[in-house]
Amino acid sequence: MLEKVSDRVAVRSILILSAVVVGFLVWFIYGRQTSGYADHAFVETLPLVNCSLNALTTVFVVIGLLCISKRKLRAHSACMILATASSALFLLCYLLYHYFHGDTKFPGQGLIRPVYFFILITHIITSIAVVPLIFTTLFFAASKRFQNHKAVARWTYPVWLYVSVTGILVYLILKQYTTITA
Numbered sequence: 001m002l003e004k005v006s007d008r009v010a011v012r013s014i015l016i017l018s019a020v021v022v023g024f025l026v027w028f029i030y031g032r033q034t035s036g037y038a039d040h041a042f043v044e045t046l047p048l049v050n051c052s053l054n055a056l057t058t059v060f061v062v063i064g065l066l067c068i069s070k071r072k073l074r075a076h077s078a079c080m081i082l083a084t085a086s087s088a089l090f091l092l093c094y095l096l097y098h099y100f101h102g103d104t105k106f107p108g109q110g111l112i113r114p115v116y117f118f119i120l121i122t123h124i125i126t127s128i129a130v131v132p133l134i135f136t137t138l139f140f141a142a143s144k145r146f147q148n149h150k151a152v153a154r155w156t157y158p159v160w161l162y163v164s165v166t167g168i169l170v171y172l173i174l175k176q177y178t179t180i181t182a
């Protein structure tokens with residue numbers, strides 16, 4: 001059935017869906033009050049859970065790329081679907097953390113400050129860009145348009161790796177300078 005959807009309609013629908021997802025995230029993260037349960041033990045474990053999910057995504061994307069370079073198509077497909085699932089789970093846990101805890105202010109001074117904000121800002125920008133890239137790459141795979149799949153995937157995987165690795169870095173830097181406990 002997906003084979004019948006034209007590229008134009010698919011890309012337009014994916015852009016609209018991505019705008020809805022990103023719009024919801026921006027509203028959820030920046031447009032509302034937090035709940036005030038920041039000290040709950042469950043909330044305190046979420047930063048480590050989020051960092052681990054980013055690490056898992058990184059591993060699945062790298063293994064998925066190794067698989068396709070050896071023409072192991074089923075393993076490639078499975079790894080990329082697992083990478084998508086761990087990214088989606090990360091997003092859910094990230095939203096939960098934001099719901100209960102809100103923003104974590106960065107107190108570090110000196111050279112680490114511009115370094116941290118460079119990583120954070122580029123992480124945020126690329127995490128927005130990766131949403132339509134992942135949807136489009138998956139759509140072209142699911143509709144068996146593998147030439148298009150390859151063309152988009154060459155952008156998707158480096159951006160995706162950048163997002164997940166910088167997610168880990170943000171956690172590690174914050175852990176050095178703040179009281180996140182996990």
Ligand code: HEM
Pocket residue numbers: 068069073076077080081133134137138141142146147149150153154156157
């Ligand atoms: C967003 C997730 C995905 C990413 C980032 C991704 C990435 C890639 C990349 C980079 C290549 C090109 C390798 C090369 O240069 O030869 C590729 C090829 C391929 N991918 Fe994926 N992939 C994803 C999901 C999937 C899924 C779910 C399937 C399941 C059908 C799949 C099936 C294939 C196939 C069959 C090829 C080989 C195409 C050909 O050589 O003609 N991919 N993928």
